[in-house]
Amino acid sequence: MYRSLEYGDTARVTEPTDAIEYRLGTVTDVRYSTPHTTYACRYTLRFPNGTERTYPAADIRRATRDDDRAALQAALTTAAEAVRDACRIAHDYDDDLSSGTASLLRRLVDLARLRLGLTLDRADPARPLICDQDEGDQ
Helix, strand or coil: CCCCCCCCCEEEECCCCCCHHHCCEEEEEEEECCCCCCCEEEEEEECCCCCEEEEEHHHEEECCHHHHHHHHHHHHHHHHHHHHHHHHHHHHHCHHHHHHHHHHHHHHHHHHHHHHCEECCCCCCCCCEEEECCCEEC
């Protein structure tokens, strides 16, 4: 069932072209093709920095903070895998580079744990565990 976005809903641009459009926006205006339709043709979004932009309805998708969390988990997991692989290569290449990449991996894992409650295994970050402070590791 189609349901257009309404004032105050949060949304994302489906194909962002600059840094502003990667952010979650709030719908501040909805334009309809006719006064008697429920199908929106354009939305105006306000981004966190105060910028307002208008887009065709097809270029906008509904999104929430939960969507952001899922995207962050996926991005941090991918980043941890890449840094882990770089760490293994750097170990044989250069001692200073090895310690630097190991430090970066530790920071990435700690950031994911402290800010998102996501426990990344340094040896296998592709298998994240969600950590709930009240219940411990799941």
